[in-house]
Amino acid sequence: MSTTKVKFSSAFWTANVAEMLERTAYYAIFVAITLYLSNILGFNDIEASLISGGFSALMYLLPIFSGAYADKIGYRKxxxxxxxxxxxxxxxxxxxxYLFEGLGLVKYADAPEGAAALVANLVTETQYYGLRESNLRWLIIPVLLILIVGGSFxxxxxxxxxxxxxxxxxxARGYSLFYMLVNIGAFSGKSIIDPLRGWIGERAYIYVNFISVILCLLALIMVILMYRSVNTAGEGKSIKEVWYGLYKGLTNKRLLCLIFIATGFWMCQQQLYASMPKYVIRMAGESAKPGWIANVNPFVVVLFVNLVTKWxxxxxxxxxxxxxxxxxxVAALxxxxxxLLGNDPILGMHPITLMLVLGIMLQG
Structure with missing residues (x-):
């Protein structure tokens, strides 16, 4: 009896490592997107939630159409x-x-709170001089649209x-490796913001974007130099066919029911990014680490997915x-x-942090 070692093509590994880098870049900014919108650009909580929600929704809707186009021009392109x-x-x-700061609309904090006691003349709280009232902050919309189009592909x-x-x-093994690398990327990305924020304060929400730039450029270089596949050509669907397929799906009552159920789950899941970072920092203090709390979810999924699936x-x-x-x-409750548990640490954690961790474990 002979055994054949399963091998994957270089195109498989290149695509998956590039995806891991992209997931790291994406979650590095997305875990703090509402903090960036409010603390850096001056949007209120409602505006920040609407912008981040629209960003996420379009990021997952547009692949229906960009996927059809990608099939026509080839995966490498x-x-x-x-x-x-x-x-x-x-x-x-x-x-x-930096554009807004250069225009005198805002002065960002130079260091975390408390650092002024160590170094004189440090600004530890962002000061606004008209940015919150300026329409220039809405320049964020076309910027996010660039990310939406790129991410949808x-x-x-x-x-x-x-x-x-x-x-x-x-x-089966190929998809297992794919999801493993996706989770590694998500975990790594969400691990960046907390130590960076502890080091340089609110400017971390700005600097983390430059880390994402580097990660995506590495992925681009990898694809240009290493992605070669004989399987990239394909007959993609036309936009008309995509719209017709979407219409057929939305007129299927059973499918619509499943979509509504899944939507309810993802509405809860997305609170890890829409409201949890602000909630935990405001309730548990500036030392709270929303990135690490959000990481409980992929950690639990990786740890228990096989056990739960088998059960x-x-x-x-x-x-x-x-x-x-x-x-x-139950997890949300x-x-x-x-x-409700006061402010005294429980198991070395603030009660807010502890209950978030327990709830996210149940949710995962």
């Missing part, structure tokens, strides 16, 4: 296009605050590339869905109780 647009978007995210291409670069014998394989998909639907509101 699509990746090069995506990894050209994304560093441009991140670069402008980092440069916009990545979301449609990489999964399809995994499918094309694997066979029936190694496809729930005994039950129907409907049963699994019902269990998930029960756990999500657990997370909401932190402010």
């Amino acid at each position: 699509s990746m090069i296009l995506a990894f050209t647009l994304m560093p441009i978007g991140y670069l402008f995210l980092g440069l916009l605050p 990545i979301r449609s291409i990489i999964r399809a590339s995994v499918a094309r670069e694997t066979t029936t014998e190694n496809r 729930m394989s005994k039950y129907s998909a409907l049963t699994s869905m019902v269990v998930g639907m029960i756990l999500v509101p 657990v997370m909401s109780t932190g402010n």
Whole structure:
């Protein structure tokens, strides 16, 4: 009996490592996107939530159309296009605050709170001189649109590339590697902001964009030099066919029901980025670490996904869905109780942080 060692093409590894770099870049900024919008650009909580929510929604909607176009022009060209647009978007995210500071609309904090006691003349709190009232801050919208277009290509291409670069014998393992690298990227990205914020204060929300620029440029160089595949050509759907498929899907009542259920879950899940960072910093103090708290989710998923999958394989998909639907509101309830437990540390953590961690573990 002979065994054949399963190998993957260089195109498979290039696409997946590039995806890991992109996920690191994306989550490095997305975990603090509402803090950037409010603390750096001066948007209020409602405006910041609407902008970040629209950014996330379009990022996941546009691949329906960009995927069809990517299929026509080829995956390599699509990746090069995506990894050209994304560093441009991140670069402008980092440069916009300096434009506003140069115009005298704002003066950003130079260091974390408390640093003034060590070094004289440091500004430890951002001071606004008209930015909150200026329409110039809405320049963030075209900048985010650049990221949305670039990111939509990545979301449609990489999964399809995994499918094309694997066979029936190694496809399951290929997707396992893909999701492992995605989670490594997400975990790494969310690990950047907290130590950076502790070092340089609120300017971390600006500087983290330059880290994302470097990561995306590395991915671009990798794709240009190393991505070669004979499987990139394909008959993509026309935009008319995409719209027709979307219409057929939205008129399917069972599919619509599933979409609404999934939407409810993702509304809760996205609070890790929409409201949790502000909540934990305001309630638990500036020393709170929202990036590490958000990392509980991918950590729990990686740790328990195989165990839970094996356990729930005994039950129907409907049963699994019902269990998930029960756990999500229970998790939200657990997370909401932190402010009822006072301010004394529990197990070395602020009660707000502890209950968030426990709730996110249940949610994961």
